Amino acid sequence: ATPASASGATVASPAGPVGTARATEVDVSAAADAGTPELLIAAVYDDLELPDAAAPAADALKELVEADEYKGAVGASASVRLGAKRHAAVVGLGDKAACGADAWAAFGAAAAQRALDAKAATVAVALPEGADVATVTRALLVGATKEQRFKKDAKEGTLESVVLCVAGGASDADVAAEIAAGKAVADGVVLCRELVDGPPNCVNPAGMARVAQDLAARFDNLECTILEAADCEKLGMGAYLGVAAAGAPPKFIHLTYTPPGGAEGEPVAIVGKGLTFDSGGYNLKAGAGSMIELMKFDMGGSAATLGAAAAVAGLAPAGPAVHFIVASCENMVSWNGMRPGDVLTASNGTTIEVNNTDAEGRLTLCDAIVYAQRNAKATKVVDIATLTGACIVALGDEIGGLFTPSDEMAAALEDAGARGGETLWRMPMRASYKKGLDSSIADMKNTGPRAGGSITAALFLKEFVEEGVDWAHLDIAGPVWDGKKSLATGFGVATLTNWAVAQGK
CATH class of the missing domain: 3.40.630.10 (Zn peptidases)
Incomplete structure (x- = not known):
């Protein structure tokens, strides 16, 4: 009996329910090609090399990086408009040699915030070879889940789907397994946050x-x-x-x-x-x-x-x-x-x-x-x-x-x-x-x-x-x-x- 989310317990209250957010309402999947999403996010180390899947927006992103003197620090981001309802962004991972789970988590959280700021429904994330897909998935889903259960005028989230494009030829099965693992932990984190909040x-x-x-x-x-x-x-x-x-x-x-x-x-x-x-x-x-x-x-x-x-x-x-x-x-x-x-x-x-x-x-x-x-x-x-x-x-x-x-x-x-x-x-x-x-x-x-x-x-x-x-x-x-x-x-x-x-x- 696997749930859509670990959060789901309804605790009666004067203001509203506790335990109802769904980290997995956002669909996360893997693909080799970014397609034409409303927001394309490129993960970059401090060498600023763009992943292969960022190619459709490579020119605009390179201009953005140069104009903003962007350095690729962990969690740092910048974005550019590509056209009507289309944006591209870079989010930093810092030093490649020092990149660990904390950096991948900061990346995922920053990517989620960029998606929310752009009010994007569809997002593609271009990741370099060796990306920590599970941690990115977890942090992205947690970051996209906002606490508003007790607000009178709760705002509907716009984000519907995220496609992760991982360079280096990782198998679809391996990436899918990492995404599933990230979703499971994301549900646990969202439940934890709901209970404490x-x-x-x-x-x-x-x-x-x-x-x-x-x-x-x-x-x-x-x-x-x-x-x-x-x-x-x-x-x-x-x-x-x-x-x-x-x-x-x-x-x-x-x-x-x-x-x-x-x-x-x-x-x-x-x-x-x-x-x-x-x-x-x-x-x-x-x-x-x-x-x-x-x-x-x-x-x-x-x-x-x-x-x-x-x-x-x-x-x-x-x-x-x-x-x-x-x-x-x-x-x-x-x-x-x-x-x-x-x-x-x-x-x-x-x-x-x-x-x-x-x-x-x-x-x-x-x-x-x-x-x-x-x-x-x-x-x-x-x-x-x-x-x-x-x-x-x-x-x-x-x-x-x-x-x-x-x-x-x-x-x-x-x-x-x-x-x-x-x-x-x-x-x-x-x-x-x-x-x-x-x-x-x-x-x-x-x-x-x-x-x-x-x-x-x-x-x-x-x-x-x-x-x-x-x-x-x-x-x-x-x-x-x-x-x-x-x-x-x-x-x-x-x-x-x-x-x-x-x-x-």
Whole structure:
């Protein structure tokens, strides 16, 4: 049951639906010849050599490049009118020797913007030999999908079809396969962005659960289980339920991907932080810089997890079963809410003194990580979360933090990120910093000193990883959100998808 798009879950709201954009409404195909599109886009390195398929507009593009002193920098573009409703453009890839997935992604995004600016219905893209067709397809489709679900006067997109013309004689079958792969990941990224962009009165725990159920209904290779609060209580998830106590009813989401023909190898799991709104609890986010108005994005890790589930299901790779787990809830204030000073008991028996209710994400994650190991039997676990402001301070808004004691896991995730155009930076996990989590009355506190906050958060989570299990933590608090556009980025989907697919190789 392959869907037209991974996005498709309708979550009722006063303003409109969540999960309805279609990345694949634009038809992407391959051809040797560009034909006569309304917009012809040529991909150029900084040597400014035009691909073969750009020949119909070569003279105009050469004049454009010379007149604009165009240098072919990554994502830089320029365009020229060829006639009535016809344009041509160049979009840069930068240095050929240094051109990686990030450059191809920037190219695809810039190409999409050129198409939207020109209001073109038909576009041909002339690509050089060796082009990363999957990444171009993904970035182009994501770039062409604009967030306007909650606007009264939504504008219909004009782009209908894109033809990719790849130089070098690549086989039609190979290019078609790369396009299909790009479409699958694009759907996952669009779903992720929709969930993060969606307002918290729509994207709440129940809404997240419905999105997961919709994915399972669309893909035969996905199975969905939703645990209610009573189910979680039976499993001893006192840390997760402590956070959830004051908010909307929590929903513990478990999607399982089973490859065609059956799973091979040990199961793996991806665990996403799913705080659909984080007020901070009694340690209320208040004052300038608290970002409480943006705390809908505190479920960015779970959005990336569900987006990756959609992408993996669409790609249908061979290999092990992949479990996608989200402990979804809100962190609110109420008479029955978690208080500073409370002691919670996690599902592995660890007692936790809550010295800051605004360090709630790790409390939900620890029970989800235990579940991934004990219930899903995962021997490799990656958790992904908008966990700490400290990681934003350390790495800014373009780089995700990678924490793991395993060199093998670090290398695999760094490679997965690089192939997806998403940058991860491995951070230290200094054992001596764990002393900052010592509690006088419980096994540990949920936060340590202010200094090294992202490290102590990772060390907290490490306490819930069982012997023999490979684990990594991704802190994506910075790159999950584009502050200039005030929109979600979809960060994490490509990395998680690439990592999951690689488990079968």
